Amino acid sequence: MIPVTRELVTGIKLTNYKDFIVEHLEDCPKEDKLSRLKHIWSMPKFGQLPKKPTKLKLLEHTRAYLLYLVSTTIFVDASQRSTLISYLQLLRDLDEAGKYAWGAVALAFLYRSLSKVADRESHFSGLATLL
Known part of the structure; x- marks a missing residue:
């Protein structure tokens, strides 16, 4: 069960995506637009944990x-095949990540998506199971 009543899920606007990604994942894709992290880059890199990982590698x-x-x-958008880097802010401290109201933000994301679909601005995004 994901919590609905906990700390508000917020973040700050990032100005230097490359440094932020390197700080939290140690490596960064060689692309110009780094506001999204493509799964095609991250899956081969992080899909398999190295043998005898250090604590830092385990965290990354x-x-x-x-x-x-x-x-x-939670933030499903099948057309993107990537993840917004801003979500990484919420995972900096893994102990703190469990304190967020993930359920509330999942519903907010779903309602926003439904609103866009109703206004014919976009396709459906979000966790259809919640629907």
């Missing part, structure tokens, strides 16, 4: 996996 792989999981469950 865990962040990458959770970032992928969040983008394919």
Whole structure:
């Protein structure tokens, strides 16, 4: 069960995506537009945990996996095949990540998507299971 009544899910506007990605995942794709992290880059890089990982490697792989999981469950947008880097802010401190109201933000994302569909602005995005 994902929590609905906990800390508000917010973030700050990032100005330097490359440095932010390197700080939290150690590596960064060689692309110009880094506001989204493509799954085609992250899956081969973080899909398999190295043998005898250091604590830092374990944290980086865990962040990458959770970032992928969040983008394919709560903030689903099948047309993108990528994840907004801004979500990585929520996974900096894994102890803190569990304190967020993920359920509330999932519903807000779903309602916003439904609003866009009703206004014929966009296709459906969001966790259809909640619908």
